[in-house]
Amino acid sequence: MSDGMIDKRLLRRRMMALRDAMPASARIEASLAIADHADAALHFEPGTVIGGFLPIGSEIDARPLMARLQDRGARLALPCIVAGDLVFRELVRGAPLVPQGFGTHGPGEDAPDLNPTLLLVPLLAFDRRGGRIGYGKGFYDRAIARLAPVETWGLAFDVQEVPAVPMTAGDRFLDRIVRESGVLDPSASASG
Numbered sequence: 001m002s003d004g005m006i007d008k009r010l011l012r013r014r015m016m017a018l019r020d021a022m023p024a025s026a027r028i029e030a031s032l033a034i035a036d037h038a039d040a041a042l043h044f045e046p047g048t049v050i051g052g053f054l055p056i057g058s059e060i061d062a063r064p065l066m067a068r069l070q071d072r073g074a075r076l077a078l079p080c081i082v083a084g085d086l087v088f089r090e091l092v093r094g095a096p097l098v099p100q101g102f103g104t105h106g107p108g109e110d111a112p113d114l115n116p117t118l119l120l121v122p123l124l125a126f127d128r129r130g131g132r133i134g135y136g137k138g139f140y141d142r143a144i145a146r147l148a149p150v151e152t153w154g155l156a157f158d159v160q161e162v163p164a165v166p167m168t169a170g171d172r173f174l175d176r177i178v179r180e181s182g183v184l185d186p187s188a189s190a191s192g
Contacts, residue, residue: 015133047075088115
């Protein structure tokens with residue numbers, strides 16, 4: 001195993017512990033602040049397909065943001081694991097959700113598959129270049145590559161920022177990162 005892979009495993013454990021240590025009330029407040037920042041910064045036409053996610057464990061709760069986006073006319077889709085990869089199925093208010101593995105739920109097989117043009121991405125750690133580290137299965141990296149061109153917005157708590165995420169050839173950089181302290185534009189950070 002390469003040093004980069006060992007670094008990623010250690011970084012995942014460290015960042016999960018940091019996130020888990022946040023009091024539930026702090027995670028709720030931060031999730032609401034992130035919803036405010038993202039809602040103000042996201043510009044899209046009604047009918048745009050936006051991929052969201054439901055929280056796993058101590059992840060940011062994107063549901064307040066997704067509700068706002070849906071109220072603004074977005075068609076929402078949630079990730080579902082199909083044949084070892086992520087597909088995005090339409091999320092309709094009131095429709096039942098079924099277990100998808102990894103402690104999350106998503107629309108059932110009867111929901112239409114959609115291809116988001118904007119994707120809200122969960123993560124464990126991020127850096128100012130737009131590097132991200134997830135849980136290590138590569139689901140989002142493969143989905144981003146398959147959906148390209150897709151605009152990616154990582155949602156994270158400020159405590160999840162690190163100086164540099166170890167990146168490998170298959171890893172995808174994020175276009176924006178939204179934290180409770182505001183929106184980070186990696187291209188502006190890299191040039192400034």
